[in-house]
Amino acid sequence: MALTRPRVGVFGGAFDPPHNAHVALVQAALMQLDLAELRIFPTGQAWHKDRALSAAEHRLAMARLAFEGIARVVVDAREILRPGPTYTLDTLRELQQEQPAVQLVLIMGADQALSLPRWHGWEQILSIAIISVANREAATGASGRFDPSVLPSLPSGARFEPLDLQPMDTSATDIRARAVRADGLDGLVPPAVARYIDKHHLYRSA
Numbered sequence: 001m002a003l004t005r006p007r008v009g010v011f012g013g014a015f016d017p018p019h020n021a022h023v024a025l026v027q028a029a030l031m032q033l034d035l036a037e038l039r040i041f042p043t044g045q046a047w048h049k050d051r052a053l054s055a056a057e058h059r060l061a062m063a064r065l066a067f068e069g070i071a072r073v074v075v076d077a078r079e080i081l082r083p084g085p086t087y088t089l090d091t092l093r094e095l096q097q098e099q100p101a102v103q104l105v106l107i108m109g110a111d112q113a114l115s116l117p118r119w120h121g122w123e124q125i126l127s128i129a130i131i132s133v134a135n136r137e138a139a140t141g142a143s144g145r146f147d148p149s150v151l152p153s154l155p156s157g158a159r160f161e162p163l164d165l166q167p168m169d170t171s172a173t174d175i176r177a178r179a180v181r182a183d184g185l186d187g188l189v190p191p192a193v194a195r196y197i198d199k200h201h202l203y204r205s206a
Contacts, residue, residue, distance in 0.1 A: 005101060005102055005103040006036040006037075006101065006102045006103070007033065007034055007035050007036060007102065007103045007104075007105050007130075008035065008036060008037045008038070008039060008095065008099065008102045008103070008104055008105065009029050009030075009033060009035040009037070009038035009039065009105045009107055009132070010038075010039055010041065010088075010091070010092065010095065010104055010105065010106045010107065010129065011025070011026065011029070011038060011039070011040055011041065011107040011108075012040075012041035012042075012043060012079065012088060012091070013041075013042070013043060014042070014043045014053050014059065014172070015040075015042045015043075015059050015062060015063045015066070016053050016054050016059050016172055016176070017054075017059070017062050017066075017172060017175060017176075017189055017193055017197060017202070018059075018062050018063050018065075018066035018067070018189065018190070018193060019066075019170050019171075019172060019175055019188055019189045019193075020168065020170055020187070020188060020189060020190065021168040021170040022066065023066060023067065023070075023190060024165060024166070024168060025107070025134055025163070025165060026038060026040070026067060026070060026073060027070065028134070028163060028164065028165050029107055029132065029134075029163055030070070030071075030072060030073070032163055032164065033105055033107075033132055033161065033163065035072065035105065036072065036102070037072050037073075037074060038072055038073050038074070038107075039073075039074050039075075039076045039095070040063055040067055040073060040074065040075045040076060041076050041078070041079045041091060042056070042059045042060050042063045042075070042077070042079065042080055043059075043079055043080075043086050044056065044079040044080045044081070044082050044085075044086040045083075045084060045085050045086050054202060054203075056080040058196075058200060058202060059080075060075070060077055060080055061196060062193050062196055062197075063075045065190065065192040065193050065196055066189070066190045066192070066193050068192075078091065078094065079091060087120045087121065088106070088119065088120075088125060089119075089120055089121035089124055089125050089128075092104055092106065092125060092128045092129055093128070096128055103130065104128060104129040104130070105129060105130045105131075105132050105161070106125065106129040106130070106131050106132065107132045107134065107163065108131065108132070108133060108134065109133070109134050110133050110134065110135050110146040113131065113133045113146050113148075113151075113160075114146075114150070114151075116131075116151060117151060117152055117153070123155045126154075126155050126157075126158040126159075127155065127157065127158075130159040130160070130161055131148075131158070131159065131160045131161070132160075132161045132162070132163045133146040133160060133161070133162060133163060134163040134164075134165050135162055135163065135164060135165065145162055146160070146162070148160045170188055174188075175188050175189060176203045179197055179202060179203035179204065180203050180204060182204070185197065
């Protein structure tokens with residue numbers, strides 16, 4: 001009888017700032033995906049972002065505050081420390097080398113899954129990791145579930161798993177706009193993140 005490989009979740013993002021929907025996704029992933037560990041990766045130099053991100057040290061600090069106290073979660077700074085553009089494929093390869101016995105599970109939203117063919121080395125990504133798609137109604141259509149068959153030239157052997165979430169109307173863009181106006185962030189970000197944003201006057205000059 002084959003032994004089941006331990007599963008390690010991989011969840012990346014700008015986290016500019018991390019908010020309650022991010023926390024809810026992480027908690028859902030831990031409950032639904034049978035993960036031994038979930039690693040959070042704040043983005044370094046993001047090749048796909050149209051806007052400049054907040055300073056890396058702030059986003060890293062906020063991510064640590066947002067996810068502290070959640071068992072089996074580790075905030076990993078390697079993408080911030082890596083010089084040059086940040087590619088998910090590089091991170092997956094590093095993790096695969098460090099932990100060759102585990103099964104990597106890359107967690108993303110349905111909108112990101114739809115754009116996978118534009119990711120650097122997307123076919124290699126699909127050969128390394130299971131893709132767990134957090135379903136959102138706007139991107140999944142009437143069925144409520146992301147359908148991998150909509151992707152063009154889907155590589156053979158690609159594996160997808162659903163991650164079911166309660167709808168949450170939370171957006172980092174809206175949160176930054178509220179911070180610019182000095183509006184309260186109660187119920188949108190973890191309290192420690194709200195205090196950090198206020199203390200460091202983040203987004204006020206946006």
